[in-house]
Amino acid sequence: MIRTIIAASAVICIAGTAHAADTCVIKGDHWDLDDAGVAALYNCMSARMVTGYTKGDDPVAPVYRDWTQTATRAAVAGAHGERFLLTFANDIAAPEYLKFASEGVEIPVGGVLAKESIKIGKEGKARIGPLFIMTKVGLDDAPDTGGWLYSGVQPNGKPLKFKQAFCHDCHVGWESQDALAYPLEEVRVSATQ
Ligand code: HEC
Numbered sequence: 001m002i003r004t005i006i007a008a009s010a011v012i013c014i015a016g017t018a019h020a021a022d023t024c025v026i027k028g029d030h031w032d033l034d035d036a037g038v039a040a041l042y043n044c045m046s047a048r049m050v051t052g053y054t055k056g057d058d059p060v061a062p063v064y065r066d067w068t069q070t071a072t073r074a075a076v077a078g079a080h081g082e083r084f085l086l087t088f089a090n091d092i093a094a095p096e097y098l099k100f101a102s103e104g105v106e107i108p109v110g111g112v113l114a115k116e117s118i119k120i121g122k123e124g125k126a127r128i129g130p131l132f133i134m135t136k137v138g139l140d141d142a143p144d145t146g147g148w149l150y151s152g153v154q155p156n157g158k159p160l161k162f163k164q165a166f167c168h169d170c171h172v173g174w175e176s177q178d179a180l181a182y183p184l185e186e187v188r189v190s191a192t193q
Pocket of ligand 1: 086114168
């Protein structure tokens with residue numbers, strides 16, 4: 001038997017039976033989802049993201065939800081495969097990141113940013129996307145990528161495989177802000193909060 005457990009805005013979260021996992025479905029264009037719709041989508045996907053990312057041994061996966069959430073909600077920016085994105089900053093990165101400054105930004109070594117992602121697939125079905133991670137290791141260890149180490153965790157907990165240049169070639173476009181692209185302006189959490 002299938003029952004609807006959330007029906008807010010344009011998101012329907014259906015709890016499946018023992019045979020099928022819960023399904024979160026979006027009606028209409030995911031670019032047009034309002035705040036309540038995004039909240040319902042996030043509610044539906046929230047726990048299973050952590051469950052997926054922590055299936056492996058990535059050290060960030062079990063802890064990033066305790067960090068500072070940098071946006072009021074997940075949002076679609078376009079990059080990262082048009083996924084809904086939500087970034088968390090650890091204690092070392094948060095004070096500088098939350099200024100969302102456009103010049104002279106420098107995250108100290110040890111700063112980490114972890115970004116969850118939700119992909120909307122065929123027929124509006126939501127799926128977990130990778131957890132994208134940027135770790136400031138310093139220029140000695142990462143001279144070609146501005147001192148950043150890029151990594152990622154797949155929804156099954158395994159490491160995401162890619163070349164550093166794949167990520168950095170795009171992120172270097174924000175060079176004056178320490179290669180950080182920031183969440184969309186309308187969802188940024190202010191540093192004073
Ligand atoms: C085509 C450009 C592009 C590529 C390629 C790209 N990113 Fe990003 N990334 C962005 C944009 C734009 C944002 C900010 C969007 C948002 O969070 O709403 C972002 C944000 C991030 C953030 C949050 C910190 C920040 O910049 O504000 C992390 C972490 C991140 N990306 C990791 C990665 C990793 C890891 C890869 C490679 C697997 C990667 N990115 C590849 C464009 C890109």
